[in-house]
Amino acid sequence: MSELAQPNRAGGATETERDPARRKAAGRTYSQAIAAPRLLSIPAFIGLALLVLPILGLIARADWPNLPTAISSTESQSALWLSLQTSTIATVLCAVVGVPLAVLISRSRSWLAGILRTLTTLPLVMPPLVGGMALLYLLGRNGLVGQYLDLWFGVRIPFTTAAVVLAQSFVALPFLVISVEGALRTAGTRFETVAATLGAGRWRVFAQITLPLVLPGLASGIILCFARALGEFGATALFAGNAPGITQTMPLAIYTAFNGAGVGQDSAVALSLLLIFVAIIILLMLRSWRRSPGGLN
Secondary structure (H helix, E strand, O other): OOOOOOEOOOOOOEHHHHOHHHHHHHHHHHHHHHOOOHHHHHHHHHHHHHHHHHHHHHHHHOOHHHHHHHHOOHHHHHHHHHHHHHHHHHHHHHHHHHHHHHHHHHHOOHHHHHHHHHHHHHHHHOOHHHHHHHHHHHHOOOOOOHHHHHHHHOOOOOOOHHHHHHHHHHHHHHHHHHHHHHHHHHHOOHHHHHHHHOOOOHHHHHHHHHHHHHHHHHHHHHHHHHHHHHOOOHHHHHHOOOOOOOOOOHHHHHHHHHOOOOOOHHHHHHHHHHHHHHHHHHHHHHHHHHHOOOOOO
């Protein structure tokens, strides 16, 4: 044992604890050990600029005197309300099917869990337009399933509000599943095992042990899922179309305005800033939850 680490036989304190100078030097050494190399600051600031400067360019382009008018227009309010409605429904749908999927992945054997995890995260790396095309060929009028829905029940999903919800759910579901699965693996199974040995049934264990344990991860996943659904564009455009009041969400309204339709590019900038503001609120909610006593650390 080194001299600095030797305990004081009288008071039990180490030399470092009793000497302020040594304590300060030890703290400085620790800070230097965990600090990042200074050369990393250059690419780090370049990366930060790559993220921040486009937002600043958008802010500089905004027509601030006319911004309230553009945001409060009928088209803008309709697109925002539709986005909030469909994103909320998509998030609820993702929670209903995503939590069981996360439990299944976390409790499966390693090889099966790997397959399920790959299939679940596929939409994260798949171009959104490809996802929209896949949904169209599955649920379209001549699709694998859609043809029978049309023939037997007269149900046509594409280019409806339901198609918006399905497209948002398709791209947002992986965020919730990944968050909940990570929370399940971190929590482990020891409490569930104890409850089972005491006679609790599977549903009781799931409701009273599993869900409370993963609640922080579930909350984070829900917030991220909602944010991703709110910003969905590609799959929605191809599978649901761009009909105002029916399928035109905020990203589609921005695209339409930017290309000259509606109230023009100034409206596109205004809507973009509004969507960024909503995204910031969502991220602040996530950060607040993580810092709360019952949230993530």
